[in-house]
Amino acid sequence: MIDFALQKTLHTVEGEMPFNVSARIERGQFVGLYGVSGAGKTSVLRMLAGFMKPDDGHIKVGSEFWFYGEEAFHMPTQHRSIGFVFQDYALFPNMNVEENITFALRKNESRTIVDELLELTGLKNLAKRKIQTLSGGQQQRVALARAIAKRPALLLLDEPLSALDSGMRAQLQETLLDVHKRYGLTTILVSHNAEEMVKLADTVIHLENGKFQRQVSPSAFFLNGEDSSGLKGKVVAIAPDGEVTVQVESGVLRLKSPRQDLHVNDQVDISCNVDMYHLKK
């Protein structure tokens, strides 16, 4: 269990913004962190990683405190069991793929996981290649493998796929899910992409203006809101219990909708306003 309460005064262009986000995350969960630009998503990841110090609150991972405001305890980043992947994959350009991944291991640690990860992320044939000779998607695979090599208690992903084209993105989503399950990771993903959230996340935390808004299942994340993500699809099945199966560009999504007037073959817009959920024809 990861339990955190993070309080801080953030400084935005509009002035001070009190930041107050709490959540409890089960071990092994894949959590989506959603909110408009400036809502505070990256700040959550930075505080969990130890790059940014909260003013108050706590971060408890299992039985270990990483931050405890009352006692002014702040565990430095290097002592936290985290893996981090950003949009711009900060890899070592002078090292090859394998060396970049191995670098994450502690001294004398078995290298078996490096071989396993090279295989799992489809990088085996590129192991000796220098980083600059790889595509963006391949570099993100290296960044992911490196973040996972030390089996972190918490994997933090800040829009790691947003610079990739849709084909590469879909492939990497599969890889992300594979490694998350295979290594029993607890993962938090920041993404603006509703489809990605629903494909990957077990639960979605919604932030607004630096505040925890709600935590919902990804299926309740779909609807027809003002801040539409522009996701479109075709209804391919409707179950008696109201579960609607929608074919979208890169796969199939299943979600609950209270609408009674949907039919197979209807074209629908899906978006991610979590205040209510329905589909728009």
Ligand SMILES: Nc1ncnc2c1ncn2[C@@H]1O[C@H](COP(=O)(O)OP(=O)(O)OP(=O)(O)O)[C@@H](O)[C@H]1O
């Ligand atoms: N160290 C800091 N101290 C105070 N305020 C900060 C600090 N870092 C960022 N902020 C402010 O906090 C606000 C939230 O930023 P944050 O990057 O967490 O939002 P976000 O939801 O990740 O946005 P985006 O989707 O655009 O990346 C911003 O207005 C930013 O200027």
